[in-house]
Amino acid sequence: MNLLAFDTSTDALSIAVQHGARVWQHSGAGGAQASATLIPAIRDLLAQAGLSFDQLDAVVFGRGPGSFTGLRTACAVAQGLAFGARGGQGVPVLPVDTLLAVAEEARAQHGCTRVVATLDARMNEVYAAPFEWQADGRWQVPQDFQLLAPEALAVADGWTVAGNARAAYGERLAPQAPHMHALPTAAALLRLAPALLAAGAGVAADAALPRYIRDKVAQTTAEREAARQAAPAPQT
Incomplete structure (x- = not known):
């Protein structure tokens, strides 16, 4: 091809x-x-x-x-x-x-077959999804993609965390799991x-369309004002 x-x-x-x-x-x-x-x-x-x-x-x-x-x-x-x-x-x-591509790169470079693919989402969050390599030469996705704080990422035994999020968050991201850098x-x-x-x-x-997990990264002026007015008054 x-x-x-x-x-x-x-x-x-x-x-x-x-x-x-x-x-x-x-x-x-x-x-x-x-x-x-x-x-x-x-x-x-x-x-x-x-x-x-x-x-x-x-x-x-x-x-x-x-x-x-x-x-x-x-x-x-x-x-x-x-x-x-x-x-x-x-x-x-x-x-x-892109998370599927991270898993594939981890497999090709490091031989990983059970991968929690992660990418730095900025704003103290990571994109993450698990991928498992099958005998038929395809990746299976056990669950949907997530956007979460690095401390919230749960990794089961036998799985490797791959991506670029470790460099950004260090021990905050799955400290007990093995990590591989992959893009x-x-x-x-x-x-x-x-x-x-x-x-x-x-x-x-x-x-052909992009895939956004975080739909919005900024509030409008009106949304910020509405949030300010809805916030509870400070205690005196």
Whole structure:
């Protein structure tokens, strides 16, 4: 398959291109810089692989959870590239959960098969979800994604915590569990893509959307004022 994959959900930008059995990779600074560097880096990597947009079978991106700005950037770029490919006929877009990509990276790099994937959600919270590798070569998700304080993460015996949240919260995050650093890399997205595409997870460009676990990070002025008025008066 000919695939383009990228993730901008964290502070690290990750891009990978698969041309047949070969893979080319690029990494760089994510965050606010990703919106300016993503498309030029994609063009350069496709050129290295000897591919054009019209030769792609799908565009794969990390849909979240993660940085709001990063997710919007990745989704918009994936939609635009997919719409314009093949002379405007378009190619499918495959949105992949970033926590799933964390679990896959932990498996590939460290051999982990029972992973609690975590990503720093900022604001003293983490995104988390458990994943268990099955004999058929697929990941099972025992429960839905969570947004919680690092101290609230419960990890059963035999499970490894993987992601980038440990670096942010240290011993506040599952101190008794083994930890592995892992990010939702574009290479992980490529490894996940064939099975997901075969299962029908690819969508038309206009149906590709980010996945937000935290729906809102800021209150409007009116909401702050309403909260202030509803708060109990201080004791005197």
